[in-house]
Amino acid sequence: MDQNWKDNPKLSQLDRGKLDMLSQLAMQGAGKSPSQMLPYIMSAAARGKQAGMNFSDNEIDTIIQVLKIGKSPEETRKLDQVIQLMKMIK
Numbered sequence: 001m002d003q004n005w006k007d008n009p010k011l012s013q014l015d016r017g018k019l020d021m022l023s024q025l026a027m028q029g030a031g032k033s034p035s036q037m038l039p040y041i042m043s044a045a046a047r048g049k050q051a052g053m054n055f056s057d058n059e060i061d062t063i064i065q066v067l068k069i070g071k072s073p074e075e076t077r078k079l080d081q082v083i084q085l086m087k088m089i090k
Contacts, residue, residue, distance in 0.1 A: 008066045014059060021048060022063065041086060 005011075006023055014022075025044050032040060048054075055063070064083060068076050 005066055005069070008069070010062050010066055014062070018053060018055065018059070021053060041082070042089065 005026070006019060011019060021044075025041075029040055064079070068079060071079065
């Protein structure tokens with residue numbers, strides 16, 4: 001993943017702690033398949049909640065938009081599938 005995603009102006013309103021957490025997630029999740037990403041993201045979300053870190057729906061939508069930048073249609077489709085699975089589990 002291109003590390004410049006953190007500099008996207010859409011993320012400028014995001015709390016620095018949340019941005020740092022996302023950066024760590026991105027590094028640790030690099031190279032994982034969509035089927036591996038779902039449990040990984042769910043576990044990370046649980047750890048974030050335990051630490052008192054909650055993301056608003058608007059923040060989540062913005063993060064997803066930024067993650068899709070520069071992705072192929074296939075990668076975008078896979079990301080959408082993971083998001084749908086997360087919504088069903090939530």
